[in-house]
Amino acid sequence: MSTLTEYKCPNCGGAVEFNSTTQTMKCPFCDSEFSVEAVEEASKAEQNISDNEISWNEPNADWGNEQDGMKVYYCNSCGGEIICDETTTATKCPYCDNQVTMKGAFTGDFRPDLIIPFKLDKKAAKDAYKKFVSGKPFLPKDFTSNNHIDEIKGVYVPEWLFDCTADASAMFEATQVRRWSDNQYNYTETSHYNVMRAGSLAFSGIPVDGSTKMDDDLMESIEPFNLNDAVDFKTAYLAGYLSDKYDVGIEQSTPRANERIKASAVDAMRKTVQGYNSVMEKSSGINVYNGTVKYALYPVWLLNTTYNGEKKTFAMNGQTGKMVGDLPINKGKLYSVAAAIGVGVTAVLGALSYFLLF
Amino acid sequence: MKRLSKILGVLLAMTIMLCTSTAFATEYVFDESNEQYITANESNELDAVAKNYRDKYGFGIYYYYSNQVNGDLVSFCEDYWQKYCKNDENGILLALTDDSYYVYLVGDANNVLNEDAIWSTFSDPKWTYYYDAVCAYIEYVGEAMATYYDGNTVSTPTDEPQPVDSTTPDNEDEGTNKLIYIGGSVLLGVFAAFIFIKSVKSKHKTVNKKSSANDYVIPGSLNITQSYEAFLYKNVTKTEKQQNNNQQAKK
Numbered sequence: 171m172s173t174l175t176e177y178k179c180p181n182c183g184g185a186v187e188f189n190s191t192t193q194t195m196k197c198p199f200c201d202s203e204f205s206v207e208a209v210e211e212a213s214k215a216e217q218n219i220s221d222n223e224i225s226w227n228e229p230n231a232d233w234g235n236e237q238d239g240m241k242v243y244y245c246n247s248c249g250g251e252i253i254c255d256e257t258t259t260a261t262k263c264p265y266c267d268n269q270v271t272m273k274g275a276f277t278g279d280f281r282p283d284l285i286i287p288f289k290l291d292k293k294a295a296k297d298a299y300k301k302f303v304s305g306k307p308f309l310p311k312d313f314t315s316n317n318h319i320d321e322i323k324g325v326y327v328p329e330w331l332f333d334c335t336a337d338a339s340a341m342f343e344a345t346q347v348r349r350w351s352d353n354q355y356n357y358t359e360t361s362h363y364n365v366m367r368a369g370s371l372a373f374s375g376i377p378v379d380g381s382t383k384m385d386d387d388l389m390e391s392i393e394p395f396n397l398n399d400a401v402d403f404k405t406a407y408l409a410g411y412l413s414d415k416y417d418v419g420i421e422q423s424t425p426r427a428n429e430r431i432k433a434s435a436v437d438a439m440r441k442t443v444q445g446y447n448s449v450m451e452k453s454s455g456i457n458v459y460n461g462t463v464k465y466a467l468y469p470v471w472l473l474n475t476t477y478n479g480e481k482k483t484f485a486m487n488g489q490t491g492k493m494v495g496d497l498p499i500n501k502g503k504l505y506s507v508a509a510a511i512g513v514g515v516t517a518v519l520g521a522l523s524y525f526l527l528f
Numbered sequence: 529m530k531r532l533s534k535i536l537g538v539l540l541a542m543t544i545m546l547c548t549s550t551a552f553a554t555e556y557v558f559d560e561s562n563e564q565y566i567t568a569n570e571s572n573e574l575d576a577v578a579k580n581y582r583d584k585y586g587f588g589i590y591y592y593y594s595n596q597v598n599g600d601l602v603s604f605c606e607d608y609w610q611k612y613c614k615n616d617e618n619g620i621l622l623a624l625t626d627d628s629y630y631v632y633l634v635g636d637a638n639n640v641l642n643e644d645a646i647w648s649t650f651s652d653p654k655w656t657y658y659y660d661a662v663c664a665y666i667e668y669v670g671e672a673m674a675t676y677y678d679g680n681t682v683s684t685p686t687d688e689p690q691p692v693d694s695t696t697p698d699n700e701d702e703g704t705n706k707l708i709y710i711g712g713s714v715l716l717g718v719f720a721a722f723i724f725i726k727s728v729k730s731k732h733k734t735v736n737k738k739s740s741a742n743d744y745v746i747p748g749s750l751n752i753t754q755s756y757e758a759f760l761y762k763n764v765t766k767t768e769k770q771q772n773n774n775q776q777a778k779k
Contacts, residue, residue: 306731306732308728308732309732335749339754344757351769353769354768354769355766355767355768355769356766356767356769357764357765357766358764358765358766358767359762359763359764360762360763360764360765361759361761361762362759362760362761362762362763363757363758363759363760364757364758364760365756365757365758366754366755366756366757367752367754367755368752368753368754368755369750369751369752369753369754370749370750370751370753371745371749371750371751372745372746372749373741373744373745373746374744374746375744376741376744385735386737387735387736387737388735390736390737390738391734391735391736391737391738393738393743394743394744427741430738430739430740430741431741433739433740433741434740434741434742434744434745437740437742438745438750439752442750442752442755494734494735495734495735496732496733496734496735497732497733497734498732499728499729499732504725504728505725507724508721508722508724508725509721511717511720511721511724512717512718512720512721513717514717515713515716515717515720515721516713516714516716516717517713517717519712519713519716519717520709520710520713523709523710523712523713524706524709
């Protein structure tokens with residue numbers, strides 16, 4: 171039995187892809203468009219036939235034992251060997267470029283509850299990148315002029331979404347300051363208070379990266395994602411994109427979610443403390459309950475480039491278009507301009523001081 | 529760049545405010561009348577003479593003219609002294625408007641000076657220009673106070689105003705002030721360069737860990753169940769105001 175799924179055009183047999191613009195499955199060969207459900211139905215029917223025809227294409231399970239964490243699949247279209255790691259759930263055949271999805275990767279615990287389909291296509295990612303690097307005069311010239319994006323790939327990143335209610339309590343030290351004067355003295359009175367707040371706060375869909383391949387900070391930097399666009403998971407949405415299944419479990423992800431929940435809960439309590447000149451947190455605690463965790467796939471465009479032998483990765487939120495990534499700096503230019511500014515400010519202020527005071 | 533411009537703008541504004549307030553505070557002769565009876569050059573020359581007395585005896589001789597002031601002239605003089613002459617425990621302010629004048633004496637001035645004599649000196653009909661009158665006022669007061677403090681006269685009063693020696697200000701003080709302002713300008717320049725570098729670097733680094741989950745709070749879900757605020761203690765600090773204990777005003 172084949173372990174790969176290719177969504178083929180019911181019209182011409184070409185590999186169809188999910189189109190982020192029309193939110194349908196589109197054939198790049200004959201331009202036919204189909205609903206996700208129609209393609210899935212057609213694919214099931216196709217696979218029933220395929221199973222019988224190409225049963226010799228079974229992956230060699232034993233072969234994988236020699237390569238820890240790797241799996242070998244055979245393309246249903248061309249028979250080419252696809253080697254990928256065991257967390258890969260959707261990729262391309264390196265020989266015929268057909269989009270393939272690993273069947274079985276989304277069964278049982280590995281099946282995502284939700285998926286946010288891509289809203290923005292590769293062109294939008296390229297445009298966003300161009301805009302992102304433009305208007306930055308301190309980018310090294312050879313980065314902008316010789317910059318070629320090595321790779322652009324749309325990836326569905328596995329995320330754990332935490333819903334919960336948090337009971338939080340926090341103690342703050344607050345001060346009020348009063349000033350007045352008489353004929354001889356200026357007075358400052360500082361009154362110190364202990365302020366306590368306790369209450370509850372509900373959260374929905376706090377994401378924590380479930381993939382070790384994806385940089386956590388990069389994923390958090392392109393937040394937020396809008397869960398209103400999330401739909402029930404269907405493997406057809408993966409067609410045309412890469413995808414991984416999670417390799418960081420719920421237990422490993424929970425501390426990060428708790429950390430963010432606590433920070434927000436205390437911040438919410440802090441905002442209710444008003445009428446003081448200063449408020450400082452002394453202690454705080456949270457109790458999380460009604461917690462549920464969902465498994466979701468989030469759309470991300472990853473753009474890789476190499477600069478001075480160093481790989482640089484930029485990420486774009488495939489739903490909102492938010493682009494992030496650390497850009498190199500032309501330090502010589504930066505420090506020269508900074509020095510010029512320093513000298514200019516010194517000269518202007520010096521001249522002002524001279525003319526006004528002497 | 530917008531952020532940087534704002535920071536530089538604030539720095540510039542702060543420096544201008546600092547410079548102008550300092551300049552105003554050290555001005556002894558100030559003519560705010562529409563007619564500008566005393567020119568800027570004349571004002572500088574008279575300032576130099578007044579500064580000479582102040583540096584030597586710690587006694588401030590001030591002159592102020594405005595076409596009119598808000599409120600009565602007595603209150604105005606008190607405010608003016610507090611704001612612009614507050615370093616002087618001994619001194620005199622001759623304040624004029626178009627229809628009144630006031631001689632405001634502070635500290636030792638009350639023991640030495642007579643406001644009628646001062647006004648007579650100032651308003652002598654032989655002075656053709658305000659410059660001459662103010663010059664005579666400063667020299668009259670200066671001589672009287674010099675005699676009071678050390679028994680020596682600083683200059684000999686004559687019927688005609690003496691040429692003003694504008695080279696008399698204490699060169700050492702001026703040199704020190706220059707160094708302070710040059711040093712301050714350099715520091716502000718370095719600070720501006722530092723802010724610029726930080727601003728550019730932050731624009732190039734956009735990958736940052738999120739510190740909270742504020743984007744995922746369900747709107748309206750915050751429910752405060754307990755709240756109290758307890759007073760602990762209070763501190764009162766007092767700092768002495770710089771002012772003149774013996775100030776009296778006479779007209």
